[in-house]
Amino acid sequence: MSAVKIDKSVIGRNAGEPIYLDYQATTPCDPRVVEKMLPWFTEKFGNPHSRNHRYGWEAEEAVEQAREQIADLIGADRREIVFTSGATESNNLAIKGVAHFNKDRKNHIVTVVTEHKCVLDTCRHLEQEGFRVTYLPVRPDGLIDLGQLEEAIEDKTVLVSVMGANNEIGVIQPLAEIGALCRRKGVFFHTDCAQAVGKISLDVNAMNIDLMSISGHKIYGPKGIGALFVRRRPRVRLVPLINGGGQERGMRSGTLATPLCVGLGEACAIAKAEMGAEAERLRGLRDRLLKGIQARLPEVYVNGDLDRRLPGNLNLSFAFVEGEGLMMGVKDLAVSSGSACTSASLEPSYVLRALGLDAEMAHTSLRFGIGRFTTEADIDYAIGHVADAVNHLREMSPLWEMHQEGIDIKSIRWAEH
């Protein structure tokens, strides 16, 4: 077997390229994952559903081993893992699948305003079909209020869908408490854990999770693959989105992509082995970034709870500096902004707005995503680079000038355009 040589030290840091600090958007494939995937493209190309020869058998074995590795990471049984094309499909399958299967008995879903667009959009579609959806608000720290969740669950509620960790602000919802509540109320509990899997420890049984969405490319696995955990006892039944040969126990037809399945499995195995040490290292880098920036700049605010948060996430508002302008200034960094201007909609981040942030503060935010290949040198460079850019833009900002002169910006009557 000829392995591709991948130098770990260059990931996210090729000469002249920006430092990659956007690990919540996607992650590079771990070279160890790529290594495991390679033979399944060429020599071992069999269809894992071919039952009549060795090519099929070995592919099936590889896929089943991957299923086991995924299940292991979240405390599930391998028969509870359904391969999908990614977390978006998993979320669609979980929510639509459960809603449609139970539509004659129940027609109400509870979710949260800060969920990923693919959950919210799926719920909107179900509303058009006649389902009712309650969108729970979040507190200023980004977490839901369990009392409000309990109140929202009614006799007709079939499913509660609450994400594990938020993609923008990284806050971790109280999954165990939500799971216990849902079990007590006899409601299925789905959680979009695209950002949480492999980053924090998860146990589907301890947390009473019935359905969990998993993404490959958020955990140093390949793009184009994900999984849905579907509980067997008590059994959760779904109407499939994709019909065909009945693969994946009828829940997701289509030939499995053996190399991608193997890659996701390996990514999960690595995460399981290294999660503890990695989380500690990332938390250290995150705290170093925050402290470094705050030591250099006044008027910097953390969005979302800092403690109940993914170790590799930091979302900051730099008051009086617009986020997209700032992103242009930190051109040596690859980061994201919650500013309107980065989206086609011209609306600032709905997640930040849901925290109760003023639109102007939502416009000034940057998301730093720190991950497996981020180094201390990257963080130290980022601190100086961000501080320089913010200072430069504040010198240019009429709002900063007013703030320095003691004028309250909220006291001005702005012509909103």
Added chain:
Amino acid sequence: MAYSDKVIEHYENPRNVGSFDKDDKDVGTGLVGAPACGDVMKLQIKVSADGIIEDAKFKTFGCGSAIASSSLVTEWVKGKTLDEAEKIKNTEIAQELALPPVKIHCSVLAEDAIKAAIADYRKKTGEGDDVPEADAAAG
């Protein structure tokens, strides 16, 4: 989003950043946009006794295109009469900077900022009676 070379150039080397004393008789100040919308421009002009804009300064809270638009117009208004400066159109700004459709509002805001600064100057010097109000900002 990819920026045009001209936007990047103005963003990296903004012209005429700063402030004049807004209470000076020969200074007109325009403050347009809103923080909640992600764009605020302050444009100031210093007008000579014979009605020529002899200097201009800006400060902008906004994206790169907003900063570039305001930087560009400070260059354009210098040396112009008030009437000439008032004729600067957002389409000219957008064209010069090759702004994509989603950024046209930045050029609209820059045009509004010029008009607002001129209106402020005229109001101060008492020659503003026949001047129409600046168009409401759009975007």
